[in-house]
Amino acid sequence: MALFKLEKKAPKGPAGRWDVIVTEDMCKACGFCLGVCPVDVFAWRKVPNRLGWFPMYVAHEGNCIGCMLCYQVCPDFCIDVSPKAAAAAGVN
Amino acid sequence: MLATDLGVKETLVAPWMDWAARYTQGRRLLEAGTYALTEGAIAAGCRVFAGYPITPATDIAEYMSKRLPQVGGYYVQCEDELAGMHACAGASLGGLKAMTATSGPGYTLMHDAYGWAITNEIPLVVVDAMRVGPISGITGAPGQGEFYIARYASHGGNFETIVLSPASVQEAFWLTVDAFNLAERFRTPVTILTDQVISDMWEDLFIPDDYGALDFVVPRKHNLAMPFYPVGSDALDVPPNVVGHGTGVCVSAYTHTEEGYDIEEMEAQWAQTYRLVNKIRHHRDQLARYETLGLEDADVIAVAYGANARTVKTGVLETRRRGVRAGFVRLITLWPFLDELFERDCRYLVCELNYDGQLVREVTRAAPDKRKVHFMGKSAELHTVAEVVAGLSGIAAAGRIPELPYIWTEVR
Amino acid sequence: MNRLAKKYLRPSQIPTKACHGCGIGMIENWLLQALDELDLKQEDVIFGTGIGCVGRQTFATWGGDNFGATHGRALAVATGLKLAQPDKKYLIVVGDGDAASIGTSHLIHAARRNLGVTVICEDNMGYESTGGQFSPTTPAGYVTNSSPYGMVEPGFDPCDVVMAAGATFVAETTATQWHQTVKVVRKALQNDGFSFVHVRFPCNENFGAYALGTRDTVKNLEWIYEHTQGRKTDGSETDFAWETGVKRDASNSRPEFSRLLRDMNARVRADMAAKAQAKAS
Numbered sequence: 001m002a003l004f005k006l007e008k009k010a011p012k013g014p015a016g017r018w019d020v021i022v023t024e025d026m027c028k029a030c031g032f033c034l035g036v037c038p039v040d041v042f043a044w045r046k047v048p049n050r051l052g053w054f055p056m057y058v059a060h061e062g063n064c065i066g067c068m069l070c071y072q073v074c075p076d077f078c079i080d081v082s083p084k085a086a087a088a089a090g091v092n
Numbered sequence: 093m094l095a096t097d098l099g100v101k102e103t104l105v106a107p108w109m110d111w112a113a114r115y116t117q118g119r120r121l122l123e124a125g126t127y128a129l130t131e132g133a134i135a136a137g138c139r140v141f142a143g144y145p146i147t148p149a150t151d152i153a154e155y156m157s158k159r160l161p162q163v164g165g166y167y168v169q170c171e172d173e174l175a176g177m178h179a180c181a182g183a184s185l186g187g188l189k190a191m192t193a194t195s196g197p198g199y200t201l202m203h204d205a206y207g208w209a210i211t212n213e214i215p216l217v218v219v220d221a222m223r224v225g226p227i228s229g230i231t232g233a234p235g236q237g238e239f240y241i242a243r244y245a246s247h248g249g250n251f252e253t254i255v256l257s258p259a260s261v262q263e264a265f266w267l268t269v270d271a272f273n274l275a276e277r278f279r280t281p282v283t284i285l286t287d288q289v290i291s292d293m294w295e296d297l298f299i300p301d302d303y304g305a306l307d308f309v310v311p312r313k314h315n316l317a318m319p320f321y322p323v324g325s326d327a328l329d330v331p332p333n334v335v336g337h338g339t340g341v342c343v344s345a346y347t348h349t350e351e352g353y354d355i356e357e358m359e360a361q362w363a364q365t366y367r368l369v370n371k372i373r374h375h376r377d378q379l380a381r382y383e384t385l386g387l388e389d390a391d392v393i394a395v396a397y398g399a400n401a402r403t404v405k406t407g408v409l410e411t412r413r414r415g416v417r418a419g420f421v422r423l424i425t426l427w428p429f430l431d432e433l434f435e436r437d438c439r440y441l442v443c444e445l446n447y448d449g450q451l452v453r454e455v456t457r458a459a460p461d462k463r464k465v466h467f468m469g470k471s472a473e474l475h476t477v478a479e480v481v482a483g484l485s486g487i488a489a490a491g492r493i494p495e496l497p498y499i500w501t502e503v504r
Numbered sequence: 505m506n507r508l509a510k511k512y513l514r515p516s517q518i519p520t521k522a523c524h525g526c527g528i529g530m531i532e533n534w535l536l537q538a539l540d541e542l543d544l545k546q547e548d549v550i551f552g553t554g555i556g557c558v559g560r561q562t563f564a565t566w567g568g569d570n571f572g573a574t575h576g577r578a579l580a581v582a583t584g585l586k587l588a589q590p591d592k593k594y595l596i597v598v599g600d601g602d603a604a605s606i607g608t609s610h611l612i613h614a615a616r617r618n619l620g621v622t623v624i625c626e627d628n629m630g631y632e633s634t635g636g637q638f639s640p641t642t643p644a645g646y647v648t649n650s651s652p653y654g655m656v657e658p659g660f661d662p663c664d665v666v667m668a669a670g671a672t673f674v675a676e677t678t679a680t681q682w683h684q685t686v687k688v689v690r691k692a693l694q695n696d697g698f699s700f701v702h703v704r705f706p707c708n709e710n711f712g713a714y715a716l717g718t719r720d721t722v723k724n725l726e727w728i729y730e731h732t733q734g735r736k737t738d739g740s741e742t743d744f745a746w747e748t749g750v751k752r753d754a755s756n757s758r759p760e761f762s763r764l765l766r767d768m769n770a771r772v773r774a775d776m777a778a779k780a781q782a783k784a785s
Contacts, residue, residue, distance in 0.1 A: 075526055182582060337547075341512070342570055353517060354564065354572075
C-alpha cells in the first residue's frame with residue numbers, strides 16, 4: 001500500500017466541519033499534503049510565493065474530513081487543521 | 093641581593109598588589125602551584141571543573157574532585173579534553189563559573205570549543221600547564237611552546253584573546269582570581285599559561301580565610317534581555333548570557349545577530365568582529381600586568397615570563413652587581429601583547445623555554461630596532477643564572493651572546 | 505500556520521532553511537506535539553543542536569533558549585549545561601554525522617553516565633549538508649558522492665551503540681511514522697535519564713539525487729515508507745527494512761547523572777557538618 005494516494009476519494013464522515021489553513025508564504029511546494037490527503041482539498045497555485053515556490057492552497061475546504069495527515073506531514077509548519085467553531089460547539 | 097640594594101627601580105603592576113595588602117587574615121601553607129590554581133578558582137567562585145587528567149595539570153583535576161563537592165560544585169571527568177572544554181562552556185552558559193586545566197596535547201584539542209566560547213562570549217578559565225614539545229615531548233619538563241597558540245586559540249581569525257602567566261605559587265593564586273574576573277567582565281575565555289615548574293613546585297602560599305568576604309571577586313550576573321550579543325559595541329561589563337532562564341537566547345557556532353541566530357551578511361560579520369576584537373583591544377589599559385626592573389637606565393633588557401623569569405631575574409640582578417646596566421621585563425599579561433613595555437631603544441635579550449623562538453618575534457616587532465633583539469632559547473630546563481649573566485654581559489660588551497651549550501640564539 | 509509552531513517557534517526562523525520535502529521540519533512538528541501533549545512550556549525546554557543539515561536547520565527555530573554546538577559536541581555541551589540547569593527538558597536534535605560519526609564518543613559517554621537528555625538523532629543516511637557523502641548509517645552498497653562505486657564500508661546503527669553503553673530509553677522510527685514518533689518522544693521525555701530516539705528521514709537534494717536517482721519528494725518519502733514496511737508498493741520485498749519501535753524502555757531505572765553528583769555533594773557536605781559538629785563538642 002502506498003503512502004501517497006493518487007486517486008482522491010469522495011469525502012465521507014465529518015466533512016465540512018474543518019478549518020484548513022495553509023500559510024502560503026511558508027510553503028516550499030513539496031507536494032506531501034496533496035499526496036497524503038485521501039480527499040480532494042489541496043491544489044497548486046499558478047503564481048509563485050515570495051520564497052519562489054508555487055505553493056499549495058486550500059481549494060476545497062469543505063471536503064476535509066479532519067484526518068490530520070496533512071498537518072502531520074507538512075515539513076514547513078504551514079498547515080493548521082482545526083474544527084470549525086460551530087462544529088466544536090456541537091451544532092451539526 | 094635585592095633590587096633595593098642595587099638602587100634599581102622595581103615595579104609590579106597587577107591588581108592583586110592591592111588585594112594582598114587588604115586581605116591579611118588567612119593561612120600560610122607550603123603548597124604546589126596546582127594547589128594554588130585550584131584554590132584561586134574556588135575563591136573566585138568556580139563551581140564546575142570538566143577536564144581530563146594530563147601531566148602536569150593532573151593535580152588540579154584531583155584537587156577539584158575533592159574541593160568542588162565541598163562547596164556545592166561539580167567535578168566532571170570527561171572522555172577527552174574536547175568534551176571537557178565544551179562541558180565547561182555548557183556549564184558557564186547555564187550560569188556556573190567553570191574552569192578546565194590541561195597541558196599542550198590537551199590544549200590543542202580544545203581549539204574548537206575555545207572558538208565556540210569566544211564567539212558566544214562565554215566566560216571561562218583554561219589553565220595550560222605547558223611542557224616541552226612537540227607533542228608529548230618530555231613529560232616532566234617545562235616548555236613555553238604555546239605562546240602563539242594561546243593567542244590564536246581557535247581557527248577563523250577575527251578575535252582577540254586574553255592570556256596571563258604567573259611566575260610563582262602565590263601569584264598563581266591571585267592571578268587565577270584575576271583571570272575569572274576578566275572572564276566575567278570581558279565575557280571571554282581566559283587562558284592561564286603556566287608551565288610544569290610553576291605547577292609542580294612547592295612554595296610559600298598565603299590563602300585568605302573567608303572566600304565569601306573577598307570584595308574583589310566579580311560575581312556572575314545574568315543577561316536577561318536583548319541584545320544578547322551587542323555587536324558593533326566594545327562595551328565591557330555586559331553580563332554573560334544564560335541558558336535556562338527563558339530569555340530565548342540563541343548560542344551557536346556561526347556568525348550571528350544580536351539575538352544569536354546565524355546570518356550570512358557582511359554587515360553582521362563586521363559588527364560581530366568589531367565587538368570580539370575591540371572589547372579587548374580598546375581596553376588594553378585594564379589588562380596590563382607586568383613586572384619591571386631597572387628600565388630607567390638599562391642598556392640591555394632581559395625579557396621572560398613564567399618559571400624561567402625567576403632565574404632570569406636573578407641573572408639580571410647579578411649582572412647589575414657586576415656593573416652592567418641590565419634591565420628586566422617580566423610579562424604577566426602575554427596577550428594582548430604589551431607593546432608599550434618595549435619602547436626603550438636599547439638591546440633586548442629574550443629568554444624563552446623553546447628553541448623555535450616565539451616571544452622573541454613579538455618583542456622584535458614591538459622594539460624600536462629589530463637588530464638589537466637577541467634570542468636565548470633553551471628547552472626542557474630553566475635558564476641558569478650563569479647563562480643569563482653570560483648572555484647579558486656578552487651583549488653589553490660585544491653585542492652578541494657567547495657560544496653556550498644547548499642555548500639557541502638563532503631566529504629566522 | 506501550524507498552531508504549535510505559533511506557540512513554540514521563533515517566527516523569524518521558520519520555515520526552516522531546509523530544502524523542500526526535507527524531513528527535518530516534519531520531525532520538528534512531531535517534537536512540538538510531544539512537548540504540547542506533556543504540557544511543557546517554552547521556558548521548560550532547551551534545544552541543543554549541532555552542525556550539518558539537522559543541526560543547522562533546527563537551530564534557532566526553537567523560540568526558547570537553544571544552542572548550536574560545534575560538530576558532534578552538542579552532548580558535551582549538554583553535559584555541562586545539565587549540571588547548571590538540571591530541571592529543564594533537553595532536546596538534543598542532531599544528525600547522523602553529529603551523533604554516529606564525529607560525536608559518537610560523547611554519545612557513548614552521555615549514555616553511560618545516564619545524562620538526563622533526549623537525543624533525537626535524525627538520520628538521512630549521509631553527510632547531506634556537504635553534498636551527500638556517505639556516513640556510518642548509509643546502507644551497504646549505495647552510491648553517494650564519496651562512494652561512487654558503492655558504499656563498501658560496513659555501517660552500524662547508533663541505537664546498538666547507545667544500548668551497549670547503557671542508555672535507558674532507545675527507540676527507532678522513520679519519517680512516515682508520525683504518530684509513533686510523537687508517542688515515542690513523549691515516553692523519551694519522561695525518562696529522567698538518557699533517551700535516544702533515532703528517526704530516519706529522506707533527503708531529496710543529495711541522497712535522493714545520487715543514491716536513489718531522483719529528487720522527487722514524493723518518490724523519496726515513498727522510499728522511506730517502503731523501507732519502513734519492508735514492502736514496495738508493488739508488493740515485492742525491499743532490499744532491507746528498518747526495525748522500528750521501542751528497543752529498550754528502562755526509563756527511570758537508574759539515577760540520572762546530575763542527580764548522582766548532587767547526591768554525592770549532599771553526602772560530602774553532611775559529612776563535613778558532622779565532623780565540624782564532633783569537633784565543636
